[in-house]
Amino acid sequence: DAFDDKLDALRDCVQKLPERYREPIRLRYGDDIGVGGLVERLGLAAETVKKRLQRAKARLLDCINRKLAAAEA
Secondary structure, eight states: OHHHHHHHHHHHHHHHSOHHHHHHHIIIIISOOOHHHHHHHHTOOHHHHHHHHHHHHHHHHHHHHHHHHHHHO
16 A cells, blocks of 8 residues: 555655654654754754754655655656
């Protein structure tokens, strides 16, 4: 099923993220911690946290799209 394929791709891609991107993604979306909580938890500036989340999401989107395209080929 297409949803399962996307979910599998997401899980795989998250695991492949560098730790500096994986941890904020896990905390933000897995543990539902807001940016303010991430700032405290990770000891980073708010802008740094926002940039890491933004870059992580861009990497995830690219990775997922590549995996799904490869699966279709």
